[in-house]
Amino acid sequence: MSEAPGETPAPAEPTRAGIVAVLGAPNAGKSTLVNRLAGAKVSIVSAKPQTTRFRIRAVLTEGTSQVVLTDTPGIFAPRRRLDRAMVAAAWGGAQDADLALLVVDGRAGITDPLRAILNRLKKQKPTLWLVLNKTDLFDTKRLLPLTAELNEALSFDETFMVSAESGDGVDRLRARLGAAMPLGPWLFPEDELSDLTERMLAAEIVREQILRQTHEEVPHHATVETESWQERKDGSVRIDCTIYVARASQKAILIGDKGSRIREIGQRARAELTKLMERPVHLFLNVKDRPGWDEERGRLRALGLEDLD
Structure with a gap:
């Protein structure tokens, strides 16, 4: 439709872009969540812990916002040179991000590896959201006590309850991520889904x-x-x-x-x-x-x- 004479076109909506680090203990479901949010397979998934070995960026478009999700290796006690490099990559992802998602296996609750992550995050103090995952696998009556216990251990700006496997609750998380990104130009071309070659x-x-x-x-x-x-x-x-x-x-x-x-x-x-x-x-x-x-x-x-x- 052509513009009426003298009519001023509406200004384009400003774009937003930012980096979101996805953190958690091994087997919390980080890669499944990243794939679900991105709407495409960018990270491999298995039931075994420590599946992801390096930072993989998935590019998510939500309206005029571009969210660059960084799927990081699970954080665990390293022994080999490979392990140490994997854990360093995970923490490096948190430092480089505008926002960090801590993905917690709600079925497993607060484990020793998760406590170690919470203690480290207290020192780094990134902008942090809590994502309680696998909510389809346990009694939802446990959600509120677990959420309260986690927020007592560390202050989260927002809390989300999702099942990355089924997609339940993921749409709300995706929309909030898009709205939370800082104003600025997109970081990747519009049709790019991942930095994985x-x-x-x-x-x-x-x-x-x-x-x-x-x-x-x-x-x-x-x-x-x-x-x-x-x-x-x-x-x-x-x-x-x-x-x-x-x-x-x-x-x-x-x-x-x-x-x-x-x-x-x-x-x-x-x-x-x-x-x-x-x-x-x-x-x-x-x-x-x-x-x-x-x-x-x-x-x-x-x-x-x-x-x-």
Whole structure:
């Protein structure tokens, strides 16, 4: 519709943009919440703790606001060089953010790891919101006492009760995040969903299947790197990934009887990548044992982590 003669067009609504760090103990549901808020898969998810290893930014658009969600590794007591770098990445995400969400597994309540996080946050004092997650998995009568206990331990500006898995309560959180961002230009292009490159995405999707299909001995002793990426004329892509494990016994477990497990990992990862990338994917996996990879500075840099020593 054309403007009437002499009519002054309404001024454009100002834009908002900011960074939100998503913090919590391992297995609180941070990655599931980030994916739900973003409306797309940007972080891998498994039932095992310490799934996320580095900061992943998901870009959420809410009206004229752009919210950059930083999914951080779960905060735990570190032992390896890799662990120390992961925990440092999580706390670094909180320091760089305009706002921090503390995601708490409402079913688990206040655990020792969560108490340690609360004590650290008392010193950092970021703008902090509480997100009680997994509310669909326990008696809601526990919500108010747990909320009161958490707010007594640390002052939260706002409290949200959600189920990241089902989406219950997430729309309200998304709307409030958009309104809370500071005025300013957007930080990422309008159509960008994440700062995760396609090569990193491929490696993470393969690692997700390792986490889901192997048991305690393997998951946190494995890392995945995309070694080769070849675009094909028919629009498909060939991806070659190498899985590094700490011991030869772990390599045997990953390969499985006559290669059965590594085939299953590859098939499921390929199907997921084909869906996410919306084109045919040819995925080839190789497994190598590399003792001490989680203490190597080069491996940490490949994961996007800073070496603290």
